[in-house]
Amino acid sequence: MGNKKRNVVFLLAALLLAMAIGWFWQNGRGDASGVVLYGNVDVRELALAFRQSGRLQSMAVDEGATVKAGDVLAELDAQPLRNAVAQADAQVLQAEAALLKLRAGSRKQDIQRARAAVRQASANARKAAADFSRTAALVKTRAISQQDHDLARAAHEDAQAGLAAAREALSLQIEGARKEDIAAGEAALAAAQAARAQAQTALADARLVTPSDAVVLARVVEPGSMVSPQQPVYTLSLRAPVYVRAYASAGQLGRIAVGTPVRMSTDTAGKVYTGHVGFISPRAEFTPKAVETASLRTDLVYRLRIVVTSDDAGLNQGAPVTIEVLEKSAAPNAAPAKAAP
8 A cells, every 4th residue: 555655646746747847838938939049148349449649648447347338438648639729729710810811802001002003103104105205206306316215115115014013903902802712711711620620539539438338358558658549448348238149050040030039048047038039140151062962951050149138247248048939029931131139
């Protein structure tokens, strides 16, 4: 009787265990597609560098610090850059003054002086004309030499040319600057303004700002160092969003589509994470052999990017992850396609 009782107890225990497994399958895994993938949390790092060269003046954080988007992590000695901005400001003022002078045209005093020059040239021309007329009559009577008459003619012609030049100068004063000169002045002002904007941008780049939330992995240089453009100062680990890289065989693609939800777990923690398929590569990861048999075709794999929607500090970059593909929102037989996360 004792053996029979033990057998009954074992049978009941096995039945309860089967019921528990069935309940877990229906409630906890009932929406699974049966596709299990394996992958790793993507390593997403950022080498943060200045766009300007200079002497590193200060660094705000150390390795392991958590930083937010917009935080200032380091600064250069900005005095040379401020000097460049001041010089660019002066060049803009100079170009503005030159353009304003061209647009304003001639002053009244300049025009009046040009008119006075015309009157003086006109008087000289009348005197030279009268002298030339008298010498023409005198040379006929041989009262003066032919040379004196020629000199009077030259003085008359010179006075007429001077009068014409004075009139042209007056016309230029009245008309003002040429359109081409004004256009050149406008271009010079635009160039000076662009140089000032570039100097201001360089000054702003003296502050190293993190573009997103991250964790500082490495502090590469120290204050006092001379740094050059694109030389890393910090190495950051990006935390948002968190991606998982996985691979699926060609036979599994029929049950996976962009947007398909997944469950994930790591080897180091019992927590379950959720996410969805954000990208399926349309290309196999390796070049197939020239002749593919049916067995070789099953070895082709395609890269997937899983977007984690329930991230926490437990998902360390590079950690192995087990991924269970769910049925919800799945699109059977969907062709591999790219999609934003």
